Amino acid sequence: MALAGLFLLLFLPVHLIINLMLLSNDPEPFNRAAHFMASFPLVKIFEIILILALLVHAAWGVYIQICNWLARPTAYASGNKAPTVFFSKFMIWTGLSVLIFLVLHFFNFYFIRLGLVPGDPKDFYSVAYTLFSVPAYNYIYLFCFALLGLHLYHAFYSAFQTLGLNHRIWSPVVNIAALIYSIVIPLGFAFISVAIWQFR
């Protein structure tokens, strides 16, 4: 699960860089990048691994959560007041919210490319602009990226711990990197959405 999660963490900056091309007035760079991602053989292999990583990560996460619920059949009447990072206790819920958003995202883009949903796979630029012009879509988008940020913060440093990669000096650096990553990546996506929604 940690390995699949780390693989997904590697993909998000690539996606963000491509999305930044949406800020250009010219649809060509973004559409060309989207086409490259859809056609270049090496990227296609990467795509299969990515989809598998997503499925393994989500399915394993749900399975583990069910086992964890079964391990405590009776809840505490006085709650659990252990001083921990608050959102680390809600990974299943932030994760499932992001998964629901991904299904929506797949219907809007990926399934068009696969020919499962009607649309023009050569002009995702226009598809993105149409979506970002709908306020409700922006609210959902921003909310889901806020949840993704909270998910990523715990996921980033947690993956290293699960893989046994802890170090007296490097683990605090990983924690700082996790904080920076979980703020910068979602903020980048949110910035693009707000910029198109409010200023175009």
Add this chain to the structure above:
Amino acid sequence: MKFTLKIWRQKNAEAKGAFVTYRVEEISPEMSFLEMLDALNKKLAAEDNDPVAFDHDCREGICGSCGMYINGHPHGPVPAVTTCHLSMRHFRDGETIWIEPWRAKPFPVIKDLIVDRSAFDKIQSAGGFISVNTGAAPEANSIPVRKKDSDEAFDSSICIGCGACVAACKNASAMLFVSAKISQLALLPQGRVEAKERVRAMVEKMDELGFGNCSNTGACEAECPKEIKLTNIARLNREYYKAF
């Protein structure tokens, strides 16, 4: 001091339990939590009622018997102490105190606040030992051990197996306990010989007994009365990967 106690009462493993409210008065701030329960039990016995059953032994913070869940924390709200070392001065006069047994499928309630923690013994029996001919005490310096390693092994070995990590974890995971038992041996040359078999057997037993999985929230480390570190869990994971 006066307190209202909401205590989990359960006749036996099969019976359905419930919280019962008690009031205790004339409690001295210097009293330990267990002494306060002793005072309550004295009163209950005098009234011909069944005293509250709770586990305890050394009352010196080293046996790990006195585990109970107090106001949302294993061993109560004070960090790094066991219930027997928890003083009543840490509570407000007139406070309502919730007292519950550890809640985990592998720790079934035996009676009231006593749970069956033999699941930990089963994990230990699966591999938490070294197979050596003990014989006479060997020369201490015949196997050199780095000071850093012996210090870390010692820090892991102070785990008293009280189960607070399981009680605190939202997943009822025993990873901190198992990792401490793995680490205390994996860090020393004597423990390396059976390291692979040990980690596989102990993790397998832990899973078989129905403990949850670690999701790295850190609640176990925060609530451990002996301050066992999460770095032990990372070491357990490393040892586990190396074993295959």
